[in-house]
Amino acid sequence: MNYGFFRTACASTQLVVADCNFNADKIIDAVRISASEGASLVVFPEFSITGYTCGDLFLQRALQKSAVENLERIAAKTASLDCIIAVGLPINVENAIYNCAAVLYHGKILALIPKTFIPNYSEFYERRYFTPASSSVPSSIRLSERNPSVPFGTDILVCDENNPDFVLGVELCEDLWVTLPPSTRAALAGATVIANLSASNEIIGKAEYRRNLVKMQSGHSVCAYLYADAGHDESTQDLVFAAHNIISENGSILAESKLFENGIVYADIDLERLMQERRRSTTFAQCAELEGGSSSYRKIFISLKEKNHKNNELKRFVDAHPFVPSGKQARAERCSSVVQLQAEGLAKRLRHIHCQSAVIGLSGGLDSTLALLVTCRAFDLCGIDRKGIRTVTMPCFGTTDRTYNNACTLARQCGTELIEVPIADSVRQHFKDIGQDENVHDVTYENCQARERTQVLMDIANKTNGIVIGTGDLSELALGWCTYNGDQMSMYGVNSSIPKTLVRYLVDWFAEDSDDEKLSAVLKDILDTPVSPELLPPKDGQIAQKTEDLVGPYELHDFYLYYLLRFGFSPSKLLFLADCSELPFDHDFKLKWLRTFYRRFFTQQFKRSCMPDGAKVGTVNLSPRGDWRMPSDASASVWLEEIDRLK
Numbered sequence: 001m002n003y004g005f006f007r008t009a010c011a012s013t014q015l016v017v018a019d020c021n022f023n024a025d026k027i028i029d030a031v032r033i034s035a036s037e038g039a040s041l042v043v044f045p046e047f048s049i050t051g052y053t054c055g056d057l058f059l060q061r062a063l064q065k066s067a068v069e070n071l072e073r074i075a076a077k078t079a080s081l082d083c084i085i086a087v088g089l090p091i092n093v094e095n096a097i098y099n100c101a102a103v104l105y106h107g108k109i110l111a112l113i114p115k116t117f118i119p120n121y122s123e124f125y126e127r128r129y130f131t132p133a134s135s136s137v138p139s140s141i142r143l144s145e146r147n148p149s150v151p152f153g154t155d156i157l158v159c160d161e162n163n164p165d166f167v168l169g170v171e172l173c174e175d176l177w178v179t180l181p182p183s184t185r186a187a188l189a190g191a192t193v194i195a196n197l198s199a200s201n202e203i204i205g206k207a208e209y210r211r212n213l214v215k216m217q218s219g220h221s222v223c224a225y226l227y228a229d230a231g232h233d234e235s236t237q238d239l240v241f242a243a244h245n246i247i248s249e250n251g252s253i254l255a256e257s258k259l260f261e262n263g264i265v266y267a268d269i270d271l272e273r274l275m276q277e278r279r280r281s282t283t284f285a286q287c288a289e290l291e292g293g294s295s296s297y298r299k300i301f302i303s304l305k306e307k308n309h310k311n312n313e314l315k316r317f318v319d320a321h322p323f324v325p326s327g328k329q330a331r332a333e334r335c336s337s338v339v340q341l342q343a344e345g346l347a348k349r350l351r352h353i354h355c356q357s358a359v360i361g362l363s364g365g366l367d368s369t370l371a372l373l374v375t376c377r378a379f380d381l382c383g384i385d386r387k388g389i390r391t392v393t394m395p396c397f398g399t400t401d402r403t404y405n406n407a408c409t410l411a412r413q414c415g416t417e418l419i420e421v422p423i424a425d426s427v428r429q430h431f432k433d434i435g436q437d438e439n440v441h442d443v444t445y446e447n448c449q450a451r452e453r454t455q456v457l458m459d460i461a462n463k464t465n466g467i468v469i470g471t472g473d474l475s476e477l478a479l480g481w482c483t484y485n486g487d488q489m490s491m492y493g494v495n496s497s498i499p500k501t502l503v504r505y506l507v508d509w510f511a512e513d514s515d516d517e518k519l520s521a522v523l524k525d526i527l528d529t530p531v532s533p534e535l536l537p538p539k540d541g542q543i544a545q546k547t548e549d550l551v552g553p554y555e556l557h558d559f560y561l562y563y564l565l566r567f568g569f570s571p572s573k574l575l576f577l578a579d580c581s582e583l584p585f586d587h588d589f590k591l592k593w594l595r596t597f598y599r600r601f602f603t604q605q606f607k608r609s610c611m612p613d614g615a616k617v618g619t620v621n622l623s624p625r626g627d628w629r630m631p632s633d634a635s636a637s638v639w640l641e642e643i644d645r646l647k
Contacts (some may be wrong), residue, residue: 002308003573004272006166007315008193008224009039011264012231012243012257017051018063024049024070027087028077034264035081037315038307042085042264043195043228045243046099046115046173049074049089052199053235058090058097058129071102071109072146079107082305084158086170086228088197093141093152096131101170101197103158105302109143110158111151115172116182123201123239124174139298154182155297157191160304165271167191167299173198176213176227187221188287189294192274194223199230202242207259210244219251222278224269231262250277254316268316276567320581321555322562323499323618335509338502338617342494343377345615346469349492350382357466361457361487362391362411363534364403366503367495369410369526371471373510374494376414389416390460394423394453398534400543406526413519419460423452446535450486457490467491470612475500475554477611477622478561479597480604481547487533488607496614497621499561500531500554551600552593556585560597565620565628571598571643595643602636 011034013026027044034042046052049067057063067089078085085104090097091112098114114133118126133154141152158168169186176183176196183194194217200210210227218225224247231243245257247267254267278284319326325334350358358375362368372391379386391411395404411418427448428438436444457468470490472482474497482488495503504527511523529543531554536545548554559578563569569577571594578590609624609632621627 002306003576004270005268006271007039007268008226008247009034009042009264009266010226010228010245010247011042011044012229012245012262014262015051015233017235018054018057020049020066020070024074027074030264031078031083031085035083037266040083040304042083043226044087045228045230046088046197046199048087051234052230064090064092068144075104075107075109086195086197097129099130099172101172109147109150110300111156113154113156113170115175116154117174117178119174157297157299159299159301161301162303165192165275168193170195173200176217181217183217184221185291187223188291189297192223192271194225196227198227201239207244211246214246214248215251215253218248222250222274222284224249232260250274266315268314273567314580318577318581320583321501323502323558324505331505332509335506338506339374339377341615341617342374343381346378346492346494347381355467356384357388357464358469359390359392359457359461359466360469361453362393362407364407366507367473368471370503370506371469371494372414375469386415387417390419390464391416392419392421392457392460394421394456396423396427396449398536400538403534406522409522413516421456427452441536447483447486449535450483454486454489469494471495473498473500473503475558477608479551479600480607481551484607490612493612493614497616497618499558501558552596556583556593557597562620571639572646575646591646598636598639602634605630606632
């Protein structure tokens with residue numbers, strides 16, 4: 001099973017200008033190499049058979065004839081390979097010469113696609129030789145005796161009858177740089193993969209611009225975009241070429257060559273992911289309808305063999321921490337943006353209700369720490385004295401000295417009012433009222449404490465005319481790791497769309513960014529403290545209840561959560577991707593907690609159905625009023641049965 005992945009390649013080969021025999025040999029070699037690496041599609045640059053810089057030689061019959069002969073030779077020599085090939089050459093059609101891409105498969109020339117937009121400005125003078133494609137071109141042409149009728153035109157899509165998610169559209173170089181690229185219409189007609197055969201010369205700053213163009217076009221068109229660029233063997237009489245090959249998918253670069261290095265770049269594009277995105281974004285279908293869909297396009301069908309890839313062979317980076325950017329600078333920028341969004345969301349609510357008071361239960365753990373820091377930022381935005389923030393510590397049976405002292409220190413360093421409300425006696429009275437044995441450390445024992453804490457916070461908020469700030473994060477909401485009508489409830493949840501893996505980085509960012517050495521020190525110690533609700537008595541003064549021992553590692557659950565919510569992937573694909581990533585767990589461990597993840601995700605929906613307000617800050621959220629609408633009594637059997645079949 002390939003889980004929707006489709007291997008592609010862009011190749012810039014060694015080239016001799018105007019030597020079609022030499023160039024064809026190198027193309028054949030590159031196709032063989034690409035096919036041996038499992039590629040089902042390999043794209044070469046514009047005029048890859050002749051070279052782009054032939055100048056007036058394009059008007060020479062000898063060059064034109066040699067290009068066609070070598071095109072047919074490439075087709076014949078690669079006929080045994082299960083690989084689609086796109087190469088470039090000049091083609092004579094009646095009274096004009098066209099700059100064309102030829103699409104080959106199993107020895108057959110499937111189509112010739114002419115360039116739509118012919119540049120004739122600055123260093124470009126292609127109109128000297130070539131005619132732009134138009135609606136008046138014939139639908140097929142006689143290429144040779146061997147190929148008497150080859151489909152011709154810009155209205156051609158190549159489709160795989162074995163995989164309806166693969167539809168190939170083709171454009172050439174300048175077609176991408178215009179206001180309305182032909183690939184936009186092709187994508188709306190169903191193309192999920194766009195091949196661009198290009199010869200883009202290199203000048204200062206152009207590489208970044210080109211990269212952004214490719215990224216944005218793949219994003220706008222919700223497609224994979226393969227950009228194959230002419231290499232440094234082109235003539236340097238007036239221009240320099242750099243072989244800037246790029247493979248992008250829906251706004252992200254999957255693979256990119258180094259400038260001035262001929263070679264092949266590979267990437268496994270995710271066709272299932274692209275189709276999921278198109279179906280999720282209802283406006284894509286709306287645009288397609290306005291453009292007339294695929295009715296104006298001809299479809300050529302082929303039959304590709306499915307290629308399965310082992311975990312370590314996937315030519316694609318799978319981020320083990322999809323919620324957290326890699327690189328220190330990127331993380332710092334992301335953290336700054338996230339905190340700003342959180343604080344602005346809360347600040348708006350405070351202004352709207354004319355509130356000067358906020359109440360936070362401060363445990364000395366990560367979530368409540370982040371909630372306090374964000375609330376301080378919101379108060380600063382509103383110009384409200386931080387003394388209006390009531391930080392409440394509520395020690396009980398499971399509270400350790402470490403978390404208690406950290407909570408108190410944090411409250412003081414943030415300039416808030418610290419309130420201590422020991423709740424052990426109140427909880428014991430409640431045990432007595434309901435007949436709960438204090439020595440039985442069951443779910444009732446734990447939840448009584450959580451609900452007592454919530455009651456204290458709500459009552460203090462009423463007393464001070466304030467609001468209770470929720471501390472629970474996205475990961476806890478996904479797993480239902482919260483007490484219903486306890487810590488699940490608040491008046492505004494600032495962390496509701498922040499996954500646990502990101503919470504840690506946000507707190508660390510505050511620690512690094514602060515000029516207060518004492519504040520930084522306590523934040524660092526909070527970061528080093530095991531994640532725990534502290535609802536069970538300590539052992540030898542240490543935290544006895546560690547969350548990840550009970551529900552599994554958040555690092556793994558956040559991975560599952562992202563790909564489940566963002567793309568709707570199946571359990572088997574989640575496990576496959578997890579195995580392809582650098583997550584530090586073995587296969588059996590991932591499989592074990594995958595089942596736990598799905599079981600808890602489905603059974604705990606009722607807690608999410610009534611979650612408090614809280615601003616969305618990332619691409620994934622579980623608000624019942626926003627991203628996620630799911631019945632509380634939906635069955636998980638389909639997903640769990642699939643997991644049970646996995647090994």
